[in-house]
Amino acid sequence: MMPGGSGHLRFQSTSLRGMLPYARVGGIAVVSLAAFLIMSWLMYREFRQLLIEQGVQLAEQFAHTSRPVFVVNNLDAIQKTASVFQGYPGVQYVAVIDRDFRVRYEDGVPSVPTHEAYRGSWPEHGTLAAEDDHFWHFIAPIGITDAEANSPYVERTRPGEVVGYVLLDIDKDRLRRLGFVLVPINATIGVVVTFLLIFWAKKETLSAHADVLESEVRIRTQDALAARDAALTADRHKSEFLATVTHEMRTPLHAIIGYTQLALENLQYHDDRPNETKFKVVLKNAVQLLALINNILDTTALEAGKMDVSLEPANLKDLVHSAIDTVRPLVSKNGNQLEHQINGQEMIVVDKAKLQQILTNLLTNAAKFTHRGHILLKAESTETQLCIEISDTGIGIPHDQQALIFQPFRKVEIDNAHKYQGTGLGLAISQAFCGLMGGAITVKSSVNAGATFTVTIPLPVRLKGDRHIDGARVSERAV
């Protein structure tokens, strides 16, 4: 199958699946509204039938009540009777006529010319004779019966006889009002019920989705936990591997460096300048390799929480001078000027090796990324804090990368990065060492405006028993 066709089918399937809830909601709405409209129609029809039956009963009652007064032709009584029935809701016209269709009494205006319309088809019982848009026209006969019809002593039984009719026009206002009320009410109920059904359907769907999601989350969580465990295991294996390898590499490297130095002394003794230069290169690279291995070892130890802190008295001035001496060749090589200022008490109690490595790393970075610039180291120790600030006028660090440079193997991403060699471990190790002593390194920099790294270590460095600080294990040592 062609990729395009497959995609089209997938699109169609997705659309249909997406439209399914809407179709269901629409179906519910249509069915509910249709049901309530049908119910409205049925109720309307029933009420109409009820009103017609009431009208027929009213006409028959009127005829029954009119019978005595009709028989004796008492117009006052007929009027009195008719007025009672005219008081019923919706009655607009009442009339009493005799069997020759002469009007004995009438009140109101007939909506249709009843006498002409129904002549010849007069009913034997009360009935709805006709209707139009506004009125029902009821007719009921006025009948008299023979009270003695059942007597065995009467020769002639008089059959039931219709002596007249009553006419009753009732308007359809009540039916119309019901229609006006019934349809909106039922439609409203229909809408409410529709919404309830939709809400119920949605709730069911959401509940089903929630169940699916919950199981998926549970599965994913289990997967993530397994992945995390695997990653931790792999990381531990990596650290152990690195520690083992670098440790095993450092031993022969020391031998290389040692024998290279011996060879170099012999060459210097014999003044063999060409070979001396070559061996110096070997020595330099071996030393760099050793530094790299040491950094990797430190990183591995830090990640494994096996880095110890050894507090001992140290002379701040000596530490600074030692670090400056270490980086001086690089400073000179890049044509930089390095100054330093030391204030406060000189003797402090810190992890001497780590502090010196911190200073060396920061000065190395400053010298590496500054060309023909100025580097200033300011160190100040008080009773409570040691603060060392190293600033340069180098290429600076972009603002968005300042948080990344303290992560292992992360280097500043700049255009000519290949010019600046390094493993990317220095700042990460320095930050970790500061952390082991309860301090931190911060940076302020902007591109082409240099950088200022500030090391802050609270004094005295407090160690109580064995505890972990920032993931590293610290052992207290007598000072």
Next chain:
Amino acid sequence: MDNSCLTVREGTSERPGNLSSGVPEDRKRLSQGPYYGATCIVLILACLSAPLLARGASLPSPNVCVLYPDVGEPYARITAEILNGIAERISASQPCTLALLEQADTHAAKGWLSGRSPKVVITLGRLATHVLETSGTRLPYVIGALDISPDTRPEASGISLAVDPAVMFDHLTKIAPRIKRVFLVFEPAHDRWLLERAIKEASARGLELRAEPAANVLEGAERYGHFVQIAEPHTDAIWLTLNNAIIDDQNLVPYLIEKAWYRKIIIVSNTLEHARWGVLFATYPDNRALGHRLAEMALQLAEHPEHPLGVDPLRDIKIAPNTRIMNHLGLPAGSTSHFEIRYD
């Protein structure tokens, strides 16, 4: 199938006193329906009564048989009283009786009569008269307990339930002595004979009779409605005859009574129920005396069956006064204690 077949009650009264309870003691009940059933019953009766028939052949045939309707109360009591009256007058000739249900079979009735060969038959009420007249028998008969008229039955013999105007006027003037004028509505085709008697009797008693014709209840209502408007209190009386063709009991009479109450007009009637409703008094037949008269007429007709006796008005009546109306009209009610029926 009781309703579809003839059901008769027959009996032969040996002692008139047996009818005092209203039902003869020796009356039998016959069910004659489909031919099969009738045949069976006839055979069974023939077997059972063979000795009796052999002996009965020497007995005289009854002179009078009575056909009457088998109806419930209150008519059954009336019929029983009439039968008692008949039996009291013809006890020597052992009258036989046959009770007829509504769905009576005229052929069965004819057979029953042929088996007894009476000289004359008395029919009581509409059903019995109709059954006899349609049965095809040529027996002479006397009609009783029916509002017959000689205007419609010129060859009949019997006593109508229509009250004789002479008796009516006598009672009226006795209870209301100040009466001077009597209003009456009559049906020309039916009540002419009564009107002639009324005119004659009223004149004989110094009363003015004002009678107007009506052909139906509406006209009757119109005439009576007019009468009740123009009648004078105390001296005028309105007479409601026993003609249901022109008098609508349910609608007219209550209206007349209401109007008469307010105008203090006297109304008298030949329908007993009207007395309860509020007329001054109503008449009702003296059934036992009526029975006597019917029996006498039957025996007379038996002697000369070729000469019909004609229709006589009812003279044997009783009075049921309404004392509340009497008091309302200022008439003395103290002398009404002897009336069998009195409404207070």
